[in-house]
Amino acid sequence: xxxxxxxxxxxxxxxxxxxxxxxxxxxxxxxxxxxxxxxxxxxxxxxxxxxxxxxxxxxxxxxxxxxxxxxxxxxxxxxxxxxxxxxxxxxxxxxxxxxxxxxxxxxxxxxxxxxxxxxxxxxxxxxxxxxxxxxxxxxxxxxxxxxxxxxxxxxxxxxxxxxxxxxxxxxxxxxxxxxxxxxxxxxxxxxxxxxxxxxxxxxxxxxxxxxxxxxxxxxxxxxxxxxxxxxxxxxxxxxxxxxxxxxxxxxxxxxxxxxxxxxxxxxxxxxxxxxxxxxxxxxxxxxxxxxxxxxxxxxxxxxxxxxxxxxxxxxxxxxxxxxxxxxxxxxxxxxxxxxxxxxxxxxxxxxxxxxxxxxxxxxxxxxx
Numbered sequence: 001x002x003x004x005x006x007x008x009x010x011x012x013x014x015x016x017x018x019x020x021x022x023x024x025x026x027x028x029x030x031x032x033x034x035x036x037x038x039x040x041x042x043x044x045x046x047x048x049x050x051x052x053x054x055x056x057x058x059x060x061x062x063x064x065x066x067x068x069x070x071x072x073x074x075x076x077x078x079x080x081x082x083x084x085x086x087x088x089x090x091x092x093x094x095x096x097x098x099x100x101x102x103x104x105x106x107x108x109x110x111x112x113x114x115x116x117x118x119x120x121x122x123x124x125x126x127x128x129x130x131x132x133x134x135x136x137x138x139x140x141x142x143x144x145x146x147x148x149x150x151x152x153x154x155x156x157x158x159x160x161x162x163x164x165x166x167x168x169x170x171x172x173x174x175x176x177x178x179x180x181x182x183x184x185x186x187x188x189x190x191x192x193x194x195x196x197x198x199x200x201x202x203x204x205x206x207x208x209x210x211x212x213x214x215x216x217x218x219x220x221x222x223x224x225x226x227x228x229x230x231x232x233x234x235x236x237x238x239x240x241x242x243x244x245x246x247x248x249x250x251x252x253x254x255x256x257x258x259x260x261x262x263x264x265x266x267x268x269x270x271x272x273x274x275x276x277x278x279x280x281x282x283x284x285x286x287x288x289x290x291x292x293x294x295x296x297x298x299x300x301x302x303x304x305x306x307x308x309x310x311x312x313x314x315x316x317x318x319x320x321x322x323x324x325x326x327x328x329x330x331x332x333x334x335x336x337x338x339x340x341x342x343x344x345x346x347x348x349x350x351x352x353x354x355x356x357x358x359x360x361x362x363x364x365x366x367x368x
Contacts, residue, residue, distance in 0.1 A: 006075065007053040010104030012096045013037065013062050019096035021104045022049065029104075032097060037062065039069060046073050056107040058082050059115055068120055080106070083275060084113030118239040121212055126236040130279060132203040139196045146189045153178045163193070207232050222335040223325045225291030225298055233283040234326050241330035250327045255281035256320050272316070288319035297338070298322070 004025055012019040015037060022031040035045045052075040057063055059079050071077050080103065106112040118126070143163055150157050155178055161167040168190055175183060208217055208228055213235050220231035244250040251257055255276020260267065272281075292299040298318050305314035329336050 005052070007050045008104045008108040009049065009053050009055040009074075010100045010102070010107060011055060011057040011066070012099040012103065013057055013060055013066055014096070015062060017096070018042070018066070019100040020045070021097065021100040022053070023101075023104045023108055025108060027105065029101065032100065034096065037066075039065070042066065042069055046070060051075075054078075054107060056080055056103050056112050058085055058103065059117075064120075064123060067117060078107065078112055078114050079117045081113045081115040116239060116243055122236060122239055125207060125210055125213065128203055129207060129232055129236050132200045132207075133279065133282075135196045135200045135203075139193055139200075142189050142193055142196075146186060149182055149186055149189075150178075153182055165190075165194075204228055204232065207236075216330070219329055219333070219335055220326060223295075223322075223329060224336075224338075225287070225293075225295040225322065226326065227287070230283055230287045230322075230326075233280060234330070237277050237280045238330070241327060244327060244331075247324045247327055251320050251323050253277055253280070254284055254319075254323055256284065256316055256323065284319040284322060285315060288315045288322060291318055291322060 006024070007030065008023050010021045010023075017034045018037050019034045020032060021029050023029055030050065031048075035041045046069075054076045055070060055074050056078045057066060057080065059082050063079060067077060067079060085103075085106075103112070147157075147159070147162060150162075153175075155175055157171055158167065162171075172183065172186060172190075175186075178186075208214065213232075216235050217228065217231045220226055220234060221228065238244075238250075238253075244253070248257075252273070253276065255273050255278070257273060259273045259275075288298075292302040298321060301317050301321055302314045305317045325336060
């Protein structure tokens, strides 16, 4: 395509309006303005654009539907990484028109920090999984509220059994000293938790059966220690695994590496990075806390790091190894093969290292 004849369209998308700027190879705008952020207005606006055109927009909550609407009409359509577009907000003068113009300039100069945009089918499934995770967080909050209400009234209860249906029903029947209003709130909380539990289980079950990812999820779950929630989160948040050329890049994307600040020859490491996919980071860390129970090799990694005296470090080491396993299975398209041989306990003990597990742990009936 001859770049001299191409029009570059920068879009600054908001909830109610979309600011745009159209340029050619020179910096003088051909068209600029704003349109309402509605489907009909967007389609009418596209008809007024000169062709052929290449568009770019910043990744936001509202980017998906705009991208899907304009993609069939554009010669190319790109989505920019918002963290790498900070130069826009650092300008002395900042407004929607200027932002759209700078996105168009970055596009025509081939300096746009492009980020991955998953296919629409994957994003639809991902939205359902994230809604399930939202329900889980709400359920956890309501469980904490149940315990808080009991503590406010000085009621005695078994912390481990509190959220079991049978125990809660018996407990509610013997809370004579608790005010009736509190009893009603406890009953409402329990009823809501039951509803959340049914919905989230239904969502997970339906996602596992989705033809687009069904075979992929089954392969990922051949890894001992990987349950359906981790497999679904990995498949839907990663999208195309081939975009990661190395395990290190996948670990960085999942936010399992520490932030680095180097200046004047001095390097300082911080906590795990906030520039990450927060959904993957959360699920991987939670899975790493229990995965060593089912996988002897992960148990060895956990024991080795724990021997050095840091439980969080051990959890992160297991999470990183899970990323390596998941990426290898996903890129190869084959079931997981356990090729590692645990080091004997006697050899490690003689070298003064943390002991390993010479016998595999029992495989659970169901891992969630």
